[in-house]
Amino acid sequence: MVTTQEDDGSSEHSAVYSIHTEDEEDEHEYQPGGYHPVSFGDQFHQDRYKVVRKLGWGHFSTVWLAHDKEKNMYVALKIVKSAPRFTQSALEEIKLLEKVKETNKEAVGWNHIAQLLDHFWHQGPNGKHVCMTFEVLGESLLSLMKRFNHRGIPSAMVKRITRQLLLGLDYLHRECGIIHTDIKPENVLLWIPNVQSYLGHPSQPSDNQQQVQQSASSASLLNQTSPGSTKSRKRRVKRRIKKQQARATVSLHEECPLPLEPSLVLPSSVLDILLVHPEALDRVVVKLADLGNACWTSGDYGHVIQTRQYRSPEVIVGARWSERADMWSLACMIFELLTGEFLFDPRGGSKFSKDDDHLAQIIELMQVVPRSLTTLGEYSREFFGKNGQLRNIKKLRYRRLRDVLHDSFLLPPSEADLLSHFLSPMLQVEMEKRRAAKAMLDHQWLCGH
Template identity: 30%
Template sequence: MLRLLTSARDALLRCPGPASRSMSTITVTRAAASLPSNLDLTEFHPVATGELFSGRYEALRNLGRGRHSTVWLVRDIRTQKEAAMKVMVASLTDNKRGPDELGILTTLRDGNPQSAGKHHVCQMLDSFVHDGPNGRHICLVLELLGMSVLDLYRSFSGSLPLILVQRVAKHLLRGLQYVHECGVIHTDIKGDNILMTGAGFAEGQSSVDLDITDLFSATYKLTDFGSANRITRQWAADIQPVALRSPEVLIGAPWDTKTDVWNFGCLIYEFARGAVLFDPSWQNEETGMDYTQTHLSQMAGLLGDFPKSFLAKGEKTKVYFDESGHLLRPGAYGITLGDLLARGGHPADELPPAIDFLSRALAIDPEDRWSAAQLLNHPWMENTVEM
């Protein structure tokens, strides 16, 4: 344990920050939120500071804005506790064909209370509809969490310490196992959708100093189910962050909970390596290849040929592959997962189990890809640091 914590402390010293920072802390700064372009502001409720919602939630300040909602820090005047409140655009209130974040959060809230994974999913505390000048808006009151793993990752000069990546991975897998057991596919797993409890930003700081105890005692939770689909009701076509998109999505094959696992594997690699696994925009102008062609060629170059039985399920397969299952536009991306991960600066003896773990999560064919439950039982998930 001492060696592991020493390794984590050494990694902290590689982080950029004030010279006066102590030897065992890291200064983490909240990234400025970027607003999506072409927003129809008439869809949003004009929340005012001090406005009271449902007779009990006082709006204190804005926490962020997305394409379909604004998020506010609120105080429950009955309990004096703070929470996060998501105010949805009016068009989603009676939408029966698109996102159903309220329904999905209700399912996750009412699921098995004995599941360890439930504690790794952001919980909804209350919900109601608020009438405003721009229409009726669904409001979701959520537990107030702290900083994101993306903020933490950006505070390091490169990769996260491997033992910290293990902890984040284990907590995220617990959450995913629970979500999947509830019949839900998240479809949008990324660093800013994984938040920490017990460390920073709950009081609204723009930056916070965290020490090793903070990092290894925090609980990491999966948040933002605005893009989630039910296994039995898939409303979305283009899912997942582009660089984290799964093979089945790219070729137009059916997708299920295993597509979350691919997304998870790419993200965990990024935290461990300090760089993205796939870059669909790489040299597009030079090669004349589009994003999907580049993405598929990188997958094949790293992970091997696409199984014919898998390609047979894709509606777009013939656009990218010939009848023999070979890419019509192959790329020169020949390297192994181990070679790439070795560039993360981690001790060589720590890499083999991590490489094997990621290879299970990143199997091209979803039928060969491990589930969240299986990955939780992988040897790399043993002996994660708990403080």
């Protein structure tokens, strides 16, 4: 049967060098082969980078705000788990990131990919860790969607974001020969103008920074609790962390009247501008992040990629896929940004799997079942009979994308038609017919307001 990536929206290599973090990693992962224990004030790479506080974490790494003494600027320091499989993956990611950095710095799309600044090794108690530094970016599009209560982001903003992502993907695909493989809101981050000024000078921290630093130091206590620590002690440490984070959030809220989440401790000047001056929508800048699952276009691939809701049909059936899989994910994400809802949100049943339902939803919307889907995938025969019909789901309710936009989301007919005309070439079920990023840049929908 099909082996799928996690369906909860997470990937092994989370985009974690933004200012947003949720919850805490599992303290039991602080062991040989796992995370490196970090405390506020720790220094790395011959004392060049000094840790200021925690930014986030993923199943692959932890990420920390650090001050680069050499360049007198703040960076996001990503410290990868030390187990061989994580190390190897990180080294592959560095090759991809260096290709992105060096291929063509004059390309417009270069500005819409999160850039690697430095990389080095660090020996710790849990092993030898690959470390990378990145520019500090703002929160993800998922956080931005939450700010709009999952009711959709203003169309003008989505159009600007979409254009930038098309430029970024064109640069990745055509100039760098790279497939991202995990396009989703969590992996698109806001760029914050003058982010260094928000962070202040490291030798003169503000009251807010001191509270944040205290919170980071407390978090390090949790990170370093030994496997033999009592559960009650761990609960006490966690409560202390939450209280300190809450105090930092309240203080920041007084300076920045935004609906801050408990773990969000840096305001985004981009969002400040948007809330006070809606006419500044054309100033939003985003960058595509997290190449932890990326690969080269020159390869021959059939393994499972993409987070469930953004997964392309060829991946579901186990067929060969290419950079056009990214275009499918992008179309799904654009729909979600505009409406606040998934375009495809499959559910399993007693007689069919999530993959069955996913394929059914795709066929219902696009109303085509190409031979490439029914016969060329490793798992095609599990989903389709000889007549090209789904084996496990017999009754389909066909609906055009244009009708979904008009009837369910109340777009005026002309807007529904234009948006459907824009998204449909990226949602071609037959991968070879799917439009490339560069070909979408001149579409009329992107030019409207």
